[in-house]
Amino acid sequence: MRQEEDLLGAIELDDTAYYGINTLRAVKNFNLTGRRVNIELIKAIVQIKQAAIITNYGIDNISEDKKEVILKACQEIFTGKFDGEFILDALQGGAGTSTNMMVNEVIANRAIELLGGQKGDYSIIHPNEDVNASQSTNDVYPTAVRIAALKLLIPLSEEVAKLQEELQVKEREFANYLKLGRTQLQDAVPITLGQEFSAYAETISRDRWRLFKVAERLKQVNLGGTAVGTGLNAPRKYIFKVVKELRNITGLNLAHAENMIDNTQNLDVFVEVSGLLKALAVNLNKIANDLRLLSSGPRGGIAEIKLPKVQVGSSIMPGKVNPVIPEAINQLAFLVISNDQAITLAAQSGQLELNVMIPLLADKLLESLTVLKRGVKIFRERCIEGIEANKERCEELLEDSLGLLTALNPYLGYKLTTEIAKDVLNKGKKVRESILDRGIFSEEELNQILRPSQMTHPGIAAEKLYNTLKARK
Structure with a gap:
């Protein structure tokens, strides 16, 4: 065991732990959800630490030996080698301070170890003075949420594009399949099955465009603003160089926020992003509902299309196959829509120079991005690609x-x-x-x-x- 001390006193930690006293106190305080901080957020914070240490070295704010060993620790962490050390619950008080300090401690203790020291000997590498130099949680955490969201938004956009393209394939495939249109679940006028799928494709194309455009809104970061956006304790040279360094490390076209005070206290951009994710979820839900209706049967329903059979549907009814993929998409949509409500509440609850509810916002936003990427891929591969038209049934109902x-x-x-x-x-x-x-x-x-x-x-x-x-x- 090793002992670490802070303002509140001393506490013992396991010698094998790379996290420190701040993390352990937070673990005891915030045992809320049983889910850990999203690993994409951790990776984003590590990249910020890399940019900060390189920039601090460039302005003679840290020694070369410390820079090299901290960078090496960051690189090791980014590979996933130390994922098990990031044990903090996703929800927490303190506006993300516990998460920032957890990353600082793991980096510092690994760097200390690389230099031959004992974990917890912060006279060698200090979590605050070295790893967190020229930073505050209040500029690190919001910037990290933006980076993590952008990293997840890119593959989601790619999956949405693939879904649109597959729906367009079905539009062409079903172009000559005439069927009955329905309004208010009652018989209406004729339509082609291809025309129905053209509407789905157009709906998803709008989502694709929205996601493409909203990415630009996430690229404004407040890194360098420190506690409230004024940049106190961050050298002027650092403020203008650190975002450039972060661009190089992340590969993202990040930009320095024109008003870092605004960017520190206001989280409305995340509400905007979440709103567009909700719009995508709403559209996916509607398409899933339609597919369930159009495939209902096979004998007692509409049965104008056949969905791929992916698993047995009943423990008591032989031969039953259910539309489980659309059903799963329905539930995923409900999750994203409810996450949007949580994000809205978190964003509106900020006070004065900071919004302390950002851990909830980060958790729900990153969850929505993650599950939508997976869900859209599954929807396309396990459902849309295998849909078949029941031409005879379409003609029968129409006549x-x-x-x-x-x-x-x-x-x-x-x-x-x-x-x-x-x-x-x-x-x-x-x-x-x-x-x-x-x-x-x-x-x-x-x-x-x-x-x-x-x-x-x-x-x-x-x-x-x-x-x-x-x-x-």
Whole structure:
């Protein structure tokens, strides 16, 4: 065991632990969720420490030997070798100070060890004075959230693009599959299955564009602003060089915030990002719902499409296969939507120069980005790619539907068309049969009007015939 001391007194730690007294106190204080700080956030903080130490060395604020050993410790941590040392709960008081100090302590103790010293001997490398030099949690933590979010946003955007492209593949594949459209879950007018999938593709394309644009909003960072954005205790040379160094390390086009005080206290950009993630979740949920409805059956439902069979559906009903992938996407959407509410509440709860609720915001934002990336990929690979059209069922439901009668409105007027609809419903007749029995049109004329392909485009179905009949009158 080793002993470390702080303002509140001494505490014993296991000799093998790379974290220190600040971390251990926080672990005891914040045993809340059972989930640790998101590892992407940890990696982002480590990259900030790398940028800070290089910059501090460049302005003669730290020695070369300390710089080299701290950088080596950071590089080792970034590989995942010390992931088990970051034991702090995701939710915590202190605006992220405990997380920042946890990273400082792990880096410092590994650097001490590399120099041949004993962990906890901070006379060699100090977590605050060396690893945290020219920094505050209040500029490190928000900057790290931005970096982590950008790192997760890039692969999510790529997955959304792939989903859009796959929906466009289905749009082309199903372009000639005529079917019944529905409004308010009731029969409406004809549409093609390809047209339905075109709407899904267009919806996801908007999400793709939104995510692409919002990334720019995350690139403004307050690193160098220290405690409240004024830059106190950070040398002027450091403030202007550290973000440039961070750009080189992260590969992200980060920019120095024009107003670091604003960037330190206000978290509305994260609300904006979360809102767009919520929009994506809403759209995924709607598509998943539609697929569940269109595939319902296989005998007692709509059954116009067939979803891939990915697992057995029931412990009691043989042969049952459920739409489990869309169901999972529904639940994922609910999670992201609820996370957005938590993010909104956290962002609005800031006071004066700092928002202490940022750990909750960080946890929920990074969770939403992570689960959406996984979910969109699963949705595409395990569901969308394998969807098949049931052409016969599409035609059967369309031919039996009152939706065909809408095309007769220009020819017969609403009143007479309604009377024909009553005949169809009350006498159990087919639409075509009921119309032909009245002798209003010849079979050839009726076929022209009720040709479904005519009714899936703008204008009056069989417009040339309509004009001919109109001229006779």
